Amino acid sequence: MDRVIKYTLHPTPYTLYPMFRKLAIMFMGAPGAGKSSLAKMLSNQRDLGFVDTGELIKRTFSDPKNVDNEAIQKAKQSYLSGELVDPAFVVDLILKESQRIFENGQGIVFSGSPRTIFEVELLVPFLIKNYDQENVHAFLLNVSEEEVIKRMSLRRVCNQCGVPVMPDEKSDGCLSCGGEIITKSIDDPEKITIRFREYNERTKPVIDYLKNAELLTEINAEPLPEEILKEISRAIDLFL
Numbered sequence: 001m002d003r004v005i006k007y008t009l010h011p012t013p014y015t016l017y018p019m020f021r022k023l024a025i026m027f028m029g030a031p032g033a034g035k036s037s038l039a040k041m042l043s044n045q046r047d048l049g050f051v052d053t054g055e056l057i058k059r060t061f062s063d064p065k066n067v068d069n070e071a072i073q074k075a076k077q078s079y080l081s082g083e084l085v086d087p088a089f090v091v092d093l094i095l096k097e098s099q100r101i102f103e104n105g106q107g108i109v110f111s112g113s114p115r116t117i118f119e120v121e122l123l124v125p126f127l128i129k130n131y132d133q134e135n136v137h138a139f140l141l142n143v144s145e146e147e148v149i150k151r152m153s154l155r156r157v158c159n160q161c162g163v164p165v166m167p168d169e170k171s172d173g174c175l176s177c178g179g180e181i182i183t184k185s186i187d188d189p190e191k192i193t194i195r196f197r198e199y200n201e202r203t204k205p206v207i208d209y210l211k212n213a214e215l216l217t218e219i220n221a222e223p224l225p226e227e228i229l230k231e232i233s234r235a236i237d238l239f240l
Helices: 035-046 053-062 070-080 087-103 117-131 145-154 189-212 225-239
Strands: 024-028 048-052 107-111 136-142 156-158 216-220
Touching: 024 035, 024 117, 024 189, 035 048, 035 107, 035 225, 048 053, 048 087, 053 070, 053 087, 053 107, 070 087, 087 107, 087 117, 107 117, 117 136, 117 189, 136 189, 136 225, 145 189, 189 216, 216 225
Parallel strands: 024 107, 024 136, 048 107, 136 216
Antiparallel strands: none
């Protein structure tokens, strides 16, 4: 694993005692690579504040108080058509939520951010300023396009709580809350293709930025989530 860890001249308590260090973790990867599931698992494992960009956006769109907000409604239409939401709109949401988590005294893990150069150039300096560079890490989840399309075409979720349901699970209702099990409207093959095109055009340059900043570690995301999490945890422990 080729990565240089940089320490400050005067180590903070988090540098001296790794078990107390607050982490800032970013999960990168194509739609359907497993970012959200792994971020939730890592959040529970290490008591990190969890920022799922997609869920943050959806909460904003579904909030009744935003129904007359022209900018939010315009972004909502882009999202529903399968396009990536305007970066300036997304960054504003993310930075506000990130600041809230930092002020709460927690580390943080992101699912789906940063997605664009505009985002990464604002988010990464924010994280380094608050958490110190040695505690900021990004993981690129590598998975084949064919596997992602298969996963996204089969996945179903609860329309109330958002809990995912395995393709072979026969239950007609959510076992967590009793909500209806649905297929996401953005998971039809045509919209998956659109999201892959935009991922290639807008998100992959972010990978180069993170590599150049020596913040990126690549992970094979084909195995089961539990095995992937073990590999990620081992990598994080090496950094501490």
